[in-house]
Amino acid sequence: MRRLLLAGIAVALMATPALAANYRFVIVPKAMNNPFFDFARDGCQKRAKELGNIECIYKGPVEHEPATQAQIIQDFVTQKVDGLAISVADVAAMTKSIEAATAAGIPVITFDADAPGSKRIAYIGTNNKEFGVALGKQLLKLRPDGGKYAMVSGGPGAKNLAERVDGVREALKGSKWTEVAGSPTFCNDDPALAVQQMTDVRTSTPDLAAIVPIGGWPMFAPEGFKAFASRSKKDIDSGKFTLVVADTLKMQLELLRDGYANALVGQRPFEMGEKAMDTLLAIKKGEKVPEIVYTGLDLVTKDNVAQMLK
Numbered sequence: 531m532r533r534l535l536l537a538g539i540a541v542a543l544m545a546t547p548a549l550a551a552n553y554r555f556v557i558v559p560k561a562m563n564n565p566f567f568d569f570a571r572d573g574c575q576k577r578a579k580e581l582g583n584i585e586c587i588y589k590g591p592v593e594h595e596p597a598t599q600a601q602i603i604q605d606f607v608t609q610k611v612d613g614l615a616i617s618v619a620d621v622a623a624m625t626k627s628i629e630a631a632t633a634a635g636i637p638v639i640t641f642d643a644d645a646p647g648s649k650r651i652a653y654i655g656t657n658n659k660e661f662g663v664a665l666g667k668q669l670l671k672l673r674p675d676g677g678k679y680a681m682v683s684g685g686p687g688a689k690n691l692a693e694r695v696d697g698v699r700e701a702l703k704g705s706k707w708t709e710v711a712g713s714p715t716f717c718n719d720d721p722a723l724a725v726q727q728m729t730d731v732r733t734s735t736p737d738l739a740a741i742v743p744i745g746g747w748p749m750f751a752p753e754g755f756k757a758f759a760s761r762s763k764k765d766i767d768s769g770k771f772t773l774v775v776a777d778t779l780k781m782q783l784e785l786l787r788d789g790y791a792n793a794l795v796g797q798r799p800f801e802m803g804e805k806a807m808d809t810l811l812a813i814k815k816g817e818k819v820p821e822i823v824y825t826g827l828d829l830v831t832k833d834n835v836a837q838m839l840k
Contacts, residue, residue: 552583553612555810557803558603559590560619560643560685561719565750565779566799567617570641573803574615584807587611594685594719596620603627607634613810615654617642620687624648637813641802643690651813654805654823656797658690661776662697664795664827665742669702669774672792676706677739680731681714682724684745694744694776710735714744721751725758732762739771746777749785759790766792778830778838787835796828 557574559567571588578586589606591598596619606614607630614631618624618640625648628638632649644653669679681698683691695714702709715731717724724747732738748755765771767789775782778796786794802825812819830838 552585553811553814554585554587555613555615555807556587556589556606556611557641557806558599558606558614558616559588560599560617560688561594562590562592563721564594564719564747565781566746566777566797567642569779569799570617570803570806573800574807575803577804577807581807581811584811586803586807590617591619594619596623596685596687600624600627603631607631607636610634611636612814614638615641615806615810616645616650618645618688618690619643619685621645621647621689622687637810639806639809639813641806642797642799643688645689652809652819652821652823654809655802655825656690656827657824658693659697659700661795661797661827662694662699662744663701664697664829665694665744665774665776666698666701668793668795668829669698669740669742669772670705670707672774673740673769673772674706676708678708678710678735678737679713679740679742680710680735680738682727682741682743682745682748683714683716684719684747686716691744698742698744707740710738717747719745719747721747721749722754724748725751725754729758732758741773743775746775746779746782749775749777749782749791750779752781752785755785756788756790759785763789766790778828780839783830783835783839786830786832787839789832792831794828794830796830798825798828801825 574586578584628648638650639652641654715727773791774793
């Protein structure tokens, strides 16, 4: 009887379908020294753990280096990973990398920064034109009297950042705001350089009324940003100088709370990481996925910063 029972169990085990295959999905940021992408990593890893059959691998260039990003992606293509989610540092370079991955049978989506002319299957992230418009409208709301303003951007080859710049300009078109020559500057996602560029433009244009960093880079060096803002604190408090900054990471919320900026317009990188895993898994299952998934924006001022920090 015991032998018959054991034999029955063995047959049942052989008939049981194999467990779902484990997938290795990779999230590739523009730069790993940018804390914005830490939240995308955390969202990716949380969702992978919830799904149970996915490994979330997080790797990119330490600094904003499109050539290094392309090489990292080629390495993952060679390793035959199961899917790639890329924040595109340079559209031209990454279009070639995406084509190579696709040719190798690896599905590719983009997040945060898109390459819409490439063979990527989907984009997950912010509507960057609307993001720029929101930044410009917030400046206009705070300072309808206008003045001279400058923008700080990241990499010149990033399409998402170019769209934000266009959005700010669109929002301020026809207003009393005038963009200074040399704007935007490009910090290549380097926080210290972003702070230095803000200092330089403030020095070269004494009557500058506002700076709008279209990414959170200068605030990612909180002590440097605080030192910069402290030198203009009286003007910030009196409304003569305005700082409207993109993103809403914790250190940025704290700087806003303490009076070192006027407003933040934030993205949702954690959600980008989560949705990247859901989308790649759906693709591997042969499901149809939406080409564009927008994750929304958050507007933060002194009136709601305490709630956001909670």
